[in-house]
Amino acid sequence: MDRVPILKIGDILLVSIQIDMEDQVALQLQEDLAERIVATGCHGVVIDISALDIVDSFVGRTLATIASISRVLDAETVVVGMRPAVAITLVELGLSLPGIRTALNVELGMELLARARDEGVNEDGDAEDEPGTPAVPAP
Amino acid sequence: MDRVPILKIGDILLVSIQIDMEDQVALQLQEDLAERIVATGCHGVVIDISALDIVDSFVGRTLATIASISRVLDAETVVVGMRPAVAITLVELGLSLPGIRTALNVELGMELLARARDEGVNEDGDAEDEPGTPAVPAP
Numbered sequence: 140m141d142r143v144p145i146l147k148i149g150d151i152l153l154v155s156i157q158i159d160m161e162d163q164v165a166l167q168l169q170e171d172l173a174e175r176i177v178a179t180g181c182h183g184v185v186i187d188i189s190a191l192d193i194v195d196s197f198v199g200r201t202l203a204t205i206a207s208i209s210r211v212l213d214a215e216t217v218v219v220g221m222r223p224a225v226a227i228t229l230v231e232l233g234l235s236l237p238g239i240r241t242a243l244n245v246e247l248g249m250e251l252l253a254r255a256r257d258e259g260v261n262e263d264g265d266a267e268d269e270p271g272t273p274a275v276p277a278p
Numbered sequence: 279m280d281r282v283p284i285l286k287i288g289d290i291l292l293v294s295i296q297i298d299m300e301d302q303v304a305l306q307l308q309e310d311l312a313e314r315i316v317a318t319g320c321h322g323v324v325i326d327i328s329a330l331d332i333v334d335s336f337v338g339r340t341l342a343t344i345a346s347i348s349r350v351l352d353a354e355t356v357v358v359g360m361r362p363a364v365a366i367t368l369v370e371l372g373l374s375l376p377g378i379r380t381a382l383n384v385e386l387g388m389e390l391l392a393r394a395r396d397e398g399v400n401e402d403g404d405a406e407d408e409p410g411t412p413a414v415p416a417p
Contacts, residue, residue: 144329155294190283
């Protein structure tokens with residue numbers, strides 16, 4: 140019954156991963172996080188991995204899946220706190236975590252999300268005039 | 279080498295306890311936290327125990343020790359996220375966590391610390407006039 144707690148701080152959900160990411164834990168986290176995003180309407184997810192000594196391909200894939208699920212639910216994900224040794228090993232393994240935003244620590248991650256949100260709002264405002272997304276007239 | 283990560287968010291240090299509080303883990307956390315309080319100058323510590331199924335007398339004592347160490351270093355501690363079943367068991371065991379502030383979740387804990395800080399500043403202002411703390415004249 141190992142479960143990673145999800146903490147809500149303002150508009151952001153914070154996850155501090157400290158236990159080994161086994162299959163069941165990863166699936167449970169994905170499910171819990173999706174439910175919390177919907178329940179709270181949060182627009183950002185910060186995942187702290189400063190406690191992890193090793194990030195293998197499974198953990199990398201789990202993080203990517205979480206980021207994708209969050210994106211579908213209109214929340215941006217930032218992975219923070221990666222140790223230098225973990226970064227080196229990841230790249231040596233050929234894993235560069237594509238599609239995952241990173242920041243040095245929780246504070247910088249939260250700033251990044253706040254900035255991304257502001258820019259996103261502006262982009263949405265401009266998007267109305269783009270030719271690629273024409274308004275569908277009601278039948 | 280199990281270590282509980284300490285996350286800095288603004289003026290607050292956040293600790294999410296997810297692993298069993300064995301002797302070594304508890305000692306390491308006390309040491310890390312004291313060092314981080316001094317290094318960052320933070321005035322608040324929030325300890326989330328929502329992942330804990332059981333809080334026994336050792337964990338209770340550890341939390342009390344952390345709160346005392348923090349207080350000596352001019353930081354207030356709030357324990358948050360206690361499960362209802364944990365609260366019931368604690369009181370049944372005769373442990374009511376004296377000297378530890380609690381709040382329902384991280385957000386309310388951070389609010390409590392912000393409020394306590396504001397009041398503390400005012401109290402300090404008044405304290406100068408109190409008879410119990412006379413200024414010691416330089417020899």
